[in-house]
Amino acid sequence: MTARIAIDCMGGDHGPSVTVPAALRFLETHPDASLLLVGRDEALRPLLKGRASDSRLRIVHASEVVEMDESPALALRNKKDSSMRVAINLVKNGDADACVSAGNTGALMAISRFVLKMLPGIERPAICTAIPTSSGHTHMLDLGANVDCAPEHLLQFGIMGAMLVSSTEHLERPTVGILNIGEEEIKGNEVVKSAAELLRESGLNFVGNVEGDGIFKGEADVIVCDGFVGNVALKTSEGLAQMLSSSLRAEFSRNFLTKFAALVAMSVLNRFKRRFDHRQYNGAVLLGLKGISVKSHGSADSFAFGCAIARAYDAVENNVIEHIAARIGAVARKQDVNKDAG
Amino acid sequence: MTARIAIDCMGGDHGPSVTVPAALRFLETHPDASLLLVGRDEALRPLLKGRASDSRLRIVHASEVVEMDESPALALRNKKDSSMRVAINLVKNGDADACVSAGNTGALMAISRFVLKMLPGIERPAICTAIPTSSGHTHMLDLGANVDCAPEHLLQFGIMGAMLVSSTEHLERPTVGILNIGEEEIKGNEVVKSAAELLRESGLNFVGNVEGDGIFKGEADVIVCDGFVGNVALKTSEGLAQMLSSSLRAEFSRNFLTKFAALVAMSVLNRFKRRFDHRQYNGAVLLGLKGISVKSHGSADSFAFGCAIARAYDAVENNVIEHIAARIGAVARKQDVNKDAG
Numbered sequence: 001m002t003a004r005i006a007i008d009c010m011g012g013d014h015g016p017s018v019t020v021p022a023a024l025r026f027l028e029t030h031p032d033a034s035l036l037l038v039g040r041d042e043a044l045r046p047l048l049k050g051r052a053s054d055s056r057l058r059i060v061h062a063s064e065v066v067e068m069d070e071s072p073a074l075a076l077r078n079k080k081d082s083s084m085r086v087a088i089n090l091v092k093n094g095d096a097d098a099c100v101s102a103g104n105t106g107a108l109m110a111i112s113r114f115v116l117k118m119l120p121g122i123e124r125p126a127i128c129t130a131i132p133t134s135s136g137h138t139h140m141l142d143l144g145a146n147v148d149c150a151p152e153h154l155l156q157f158g159i160m161g162a163m164l165v166s167s168t169e170h171l172e173r174p175t176v177g178i179l180n181i182g183e184e185e186i187k188g189n190e191v192v193k194s195a196a197e198l199l200r201e202s203g204l205n206f207v208g209n210v211e212g213d214g215i216f217k218g219e220a221d222v223i224v225c226d227g228f229v230g231n232v233a234l235k236t237s238e239g240l241a242q243m244l245s246s247s248l249r250a251e252f253s254r255n256f257l258t259k260f261a262a263l264v265a266m267s268v269l270n271r272f273k274r275r276f277d278h279r280q281y282n283g284a285v286l287l288g289l290k291g292i293s294v295k296s297h298g299s300a301d302s303f304a305f306g307c308a309i310a311r312a313y314d315a316v317e318n319n320v321i322e323h324i325a326a327r328i329g330a331v332a333r334k335q336d337v338n339k340d341a342g
Numbered sequence: 343m344t345a346r347i348a349i350d351c352m353g354g355d356h357g358p359s360v361t362v363p364a365a366l367r368f369l370e371t372h373p374d375a376s377l378l379l380v381g382r383d384e385a386l387r388p389l390l391k392g393r394a395s396d397s398r399l400r401i402v403h404a405s406e407v408v409e410m411d412e413s414p415a416l417a418l419r420n421k422k423d424s425s426m427r428v429a430i431n432l433v434k435n436g437d438a439d440a441c442v443s444a445g446n447t448g449a450l451m452a453i454s455r456f457v458l459k460m461l462p463g464i465e466r467p468a469i470c471t472a473i474p475t476s477s478g479h480t481h482m483l484d485l486g487a488n489v490d491c492a493p494e495h496l497l498q499f500g501i502m503g504a505m506l507v508s509s510t511e512h513l514e515r516p517t518v519g520i521l522n523i524g525e526e527e528i529k530g531n532e533v534v535k536s537a538a539e540l541l542r543e544s545g546l547n548f549v550g551n552v553e554g555d556g557i558f559k560g561e562a563d564v565i566v567c568d569g570f571v572g573n574v575a576l577k578t579s580e581g582l583a584q585m586l587s588s589s590l591r592a593e594f595s596r597n598f599l600t601k602f603a604a605l606v607a608m609s610v611l612n613r614f615k616r617r618f619d620h621r622q623y624n625g626a627v628l629l630g631l632k633g634i635s636v637k638s639h640g641s642a643d644s645f646a647f648g649c650a651i652a653r654a655y656d657a658v659e660n661n662v663i664e665h666i667a668a669r670i671g672a673v674a675r676k677q678d679v680n681k682d683a684g
Contacts, residue, residue: 212574212577216581228571231554239559247476268594276589
C-alpha cells in the first residue's frame with residue numbers, strides 16, 4: 001500500500017514557504033508515499049522547482065484560504081474551496097488516506113468532523129499529541145476539542161489513545177492513566193471519578209490517576225483528560241519550556257565570560273536541546289473520525305511540519321482507524337454483556 | 343504591631359528537623375516577629391539549643407500529628423490535639439496572627455475552614471501561590487481547594503487574589519486574568535465565560551483570558567482558575583521543571599569533557615538556578631478565611647519553609663484579610679446597586 005497524504009499547503013503562519021519544502025523533503029525519505037499539495041496553483045507551482053513531474057506529487061488547486069483567526073463556523077459554511085476543506089474532501093473521497101494542516105485548529109476540527117463524520121460508537125473527536133517524558137514520551141488527549149466532557153467521552157478518549165499508541169508504537173498493552181489532582185480532600189471531580197470507573201472496567205491497561213507532574217515521569221503511555229484541562233496543561237508546559245530556554249540563553253549571552261562558557265558547553269547544551277526539541281513532537285492527530293486528520297502547530301517550521309506529515313503517514317501505515325473502530329466495538333459489546341448479566 | 347505566627351512544627355515530610363531551624367533563622371531576620379512552635383514538647387525542645395529562653399519564642403505542646411496521607415475528614419474529627427489543629431486554634435483565639443504548616447493539604451484546608459470560618463461574602467476558600475514569570479512573578483488561584491467552581495466563586499478568587507497582591511506587593515491596581523483556552527471554536531466553558539463577565543463588571547483591573555503559556559509571560563498579576571485546572575497547571579509546571587533540570591544535570595555529568603564544561607559554565611548555571619529556585623516561591627496562602635493559614639510544600643527544606651513563614655508574615659503585616667473583607671463588601675454593594683438599577 002502506498003500512503004497518500006493531502007497537505008493543506010496554505011495553512012499556518014508561513015503557508016507554502018514552509019509546507020512545500022517540508023513535503024518535498026518528506027517524499028525523499030518516504031519512497032512509498034505520495035502527496036497531494038492543496039492550495040493556490042500559482043503559489044505552489046513555483047516552489048516545486050524540478051519536481052513538478054514527480055509522479056508521487058500532485059497539486060490540487062483550491063482558490064480560498066481559511067484565515068488563522070477566522071471563526072470555524074464561518075469557515076465551515078463559507079469557504080467551500082479552501083485548501084483545508086479541499087484537503088479533507090480528498091480523504092473523504094478516498095483520493096487521500098490522511099490530511100495534514102497547520103491552519104486554524106477550530107476550523108480543522110469543525111470541517112474534519114463535518115466532512116469525515118465520526119466513527120460509530122464515538123461521540124466526540126479528541127486532539128492527541130505526543131509529549132516528551134524523562135523516559136521517552138507519552139500521549140495526551142484531549143487537548144482542546146472538547147471543553148466539557150462526560151465520563152463516557154473520557155473512556156472513548158482512553159480507547160482511542162491506547163489504539164493509536166498500540167498500533168503506531170507496537171506496544172501490546174499501553175498503560176492508560178487519567179489526569180487528576182491527588183492531594184486534596186476530594187480527589188478529582190465527579191466526572192473524573194466516574195470516568196476512572198469506566199476505564200477500570202474497559203479491559204484497557206488502566207493505571208489510575210496521574211497528577212500533573214506524573215505526565216513527565218512517564219507514569220502512563222496514554223493520559224486522558226478533558227480538552228480544557230489538557231489544553232491548559234500543554235500550553236503551560238510550552239510556556240514554561242520557552243521561558244526557561246530563553247532565560248538560559250540570556251544568562252549565557254550576558255558578557256564575554258559567559259559567552260566563553262557557552263562555547264565550552266555548546267555540545268552539551270545542544271544535546272539537551274535536541275532531546276526536548278518540541279518540533280519533533282509536532283503533529284496532533286484528531287481521533288474519532290472516519291479519516292485521519294493531523295494538525296500541525298501554526299508556527300511550525302519546515303522540519304516540524306515534516307514531523308506532522310510523518311505522524312499522518314504512521315497513522316495510515318498502521319491502520320489506526322481500523323484498530324480504534326474494532327476496539328470501540330469490542331468495548332461496546334462487553335458493556336452490553338455486562339448490562340445483560342447485571 | 344508584632345506579628346505572631348504559629349508554626350505546625352510536626353507537619354511535612356521532615357517535621358521538626360526542618361521546621362525548627364527555619365523558625366530560628368526567621369526570628370533572626372525578623373526582629374519584630376514572634377513565633378509559637380506547636381508540636382510535641384519533647385521533640386521540639388532539644389532543637390532550640392540556647393534559644394529556649396528567647397521571649398519571642400514559645401513552645402505550645404500538642405500531643406498528636408496529622409499524617410501526610412490521613413483522610414482530612416478523619417483528621418478534622420479525631421485529631422483535636424494535633425499540632426496542625428492547635429496551631430490553627432491559636433489563630434482563632436487571637437494568640438497568633440497566622441499559622442504555617444507543611445502538613446497534609448486537605449486536612450489543613452478542612453481544619454482551617456472549620457476553625458477559622460469563612461469571611462462574609464466568600465463561599466469557598468482558595469489556595470494561592472506565586473509563580474515565577476519571565477518578567478517577575480504572578481499569583482495563581484485556586485490551586486486545588488475546589489474541584490468544581492461556579493462563576494461567582496471565580497469572581498471571589500479574583501477579588502481575593504487582587505487584594506493579596508495589592509496589599510503585600512503595594513501594587514495599586516494589579517491586573518487580573520482568567521485562565522482559559524484560546525484557539526478553539528468554543529473559547530472556554532460556560533463557567534469561565536460567565537466568570538469573565540462578572541470579573542469585567544467587578545471594578546478589578548481585569549485583562550481577560552490568559553492561556554497556559556501566558557502564565558509565564560506575566561500577562562496578569564493574578565490568574566484565576568478552578569482548583570482542578572490550577573492544580574494540574576501547577577504540578578505540570580513543577581514536573582516539567584524537574585525533568586528539564588535533572589536532564590541538564592545528566593548531560594553535564596556524562597563524561598570528563600562535559601564535567602569540565604559544567605565547571606566552566608557553573609556560575610551561569612547557578613544564576614539560572616537561583617532565578618527559578620522554586621523554594622523561594624514556597625508558601626501558598628489559603629484565602630477567604632477569617633485568619634491567615636499558609637501551606638508549605640510537604641517536601642520543603644529549611645530555606646523553603648522559611649519562605650513560607652515569611653509569606654505568612656507579609657500577609658499579617660499588610661492586613662490582607664482586612665483588605666479582602668473590605669473589597670468583597672464593596673463589590674457586593676455594587677452588585678446590589680446594579681440589581682436595583684437593572
